Amino acid sequence: MTGTTGTTGASNPTGTPDEAPAAPLHLAVALDGAGWHPAAWREEGARPGELLDAAYWADLVAEAERGLLDFVTFEDALGLQSAAFHQPDDRTDQVRGSIDAVLLAAHLAPLTTHIGLVPTTNVTHTEPFHLAIGIATLDHASRGRAGWRPQIASRAADSAHFGRRATPQLTEDDVTDSELISQPLRALFAEGAEVVEAARQLWDSWEDDAEIRDAATGRFLDRAKVHHIDFEGTNFSVKGPSITPRTPQGQPLVVSLAHATTPYEFAALGSDVVAVTPHDRAGAAAILAQVAEAVVRTGRDLTDRPLRTFADLVVFLDDEPGAAARRKARLDEVAGAGLASDAEIFTGTPAELAGLLLDWRSAGLDGFRLRPGTLPHDLTAITRGLVPELQRRGVFRTEYASTTLRGHLGLARPASRYAKVV
DSSP: OOOEESOOOOSOTTOOGGGSOSSOOEEEEEEOTTOSSTTGGGSTTOOGGGTTOHHHHHHHHHHHHHTTOSEEEEOOOSSOOOSSSSSOOOOSSSOOOOOOHHHHHHHHGGGOSSSEEEEEEESSSSOHHHHHHHHHHHHHHTTSOBEEEEEOOOOGGGGGGTOSOOOOOOOTTGGGSHHHHHSTTHHHHHHHHHHHHHHHHHHHSBOTTOEEEETTTTEEEOGGGBOOOOEEOSSOEEOOOOSSOOOTTSSOEEEEEOOSHHHHHHHHHHOSEEEEOOSSHHHHHHHHHHHHHHHHHHTOOTTTSOOEEEEEEEEEEOSSTTHHHHHHHHHHHHHTSOOOOSSEEEEEOHHHHHHHHHHHHTTTOOEEEEEESSTTHHHHHIIIIIHHHHHHTTOSOSSOOOSSHHHHTTOOOOOOTTSOOO
């Protein structure tokens, strides 16, 4: 894939505040191992011996919070990482092994105060009830900063860990195109949407005032305000109620990554944020039009349930012009191949990236999820280089104005669907 190197494309190259867009720009980072480049673990400054150490992740998230970012996402999978999207491999020269994303986020919750925590979980082989209470517990532990990135099992080999069902095996031809990838997985996306809906109903199954906690009268619970959801999916059913009372956000934030028509529909059905992967401003506009069409097809009311749109970018940042491109080229040489990604790859300075973000944003995006090429280098470049540049241009917060993830994104706390309207 051809990266974007040193190109701002901004209509306002000086970035003066009076010409900047009025609405705030949202920023998130996607954290994964030593970074998104497969050779990142070999880079000077990397900490490969600490990738399974909670303190390593605490340092990264603390840095993201110092940068006032909206949220961080944590990758997860049911099998070892692999160079190929659709099948495992036996490589020993790249990072292999990870820790559970939900448990990691729960550990980080009391160590942070404002930033949103969004773990990835598999929805194909994991029970919806367990998923729902895990994310609800995270929302309680973080006091309203939990999110959830549901992900289907796109690798057929992962089903062997469970032995209950088989999933489609993608071919080499399938993985050449996003639409071809999603077609054999359409049933799994449909089931995934049902899992999200079941989780949402479980999150609503306790009304906000169901807990009385009155020691004097001996009444802890108002049983009439705890509801069976009786959810019937295509392949599963959930009676409910949840064992976890309603959370600070009411509904933790659901984030999905989408590349094609079927996952756009998945996002339209159940997500609060959809991350997409354009490669230029025109591509961003075209994808947002496809997302809008998916919203219409699914019948979603955006007035009642807004859908925030983010674009993903892999980023390599250095203050000196050309340094990031040279650093990426060195990593490519170490890896033995150029970095390939579903998302656009940017190499340049923080100021150049700021210009690109504002240019793409004019297509209608609400924000960006940045994937640091190497950690901690590119994360620090985001928080200490890009963020101050965006603040100088008047488009990014200078302090947190909310204590919840929904609040950061300007999304209201929804009422329980089971509560009586007074």
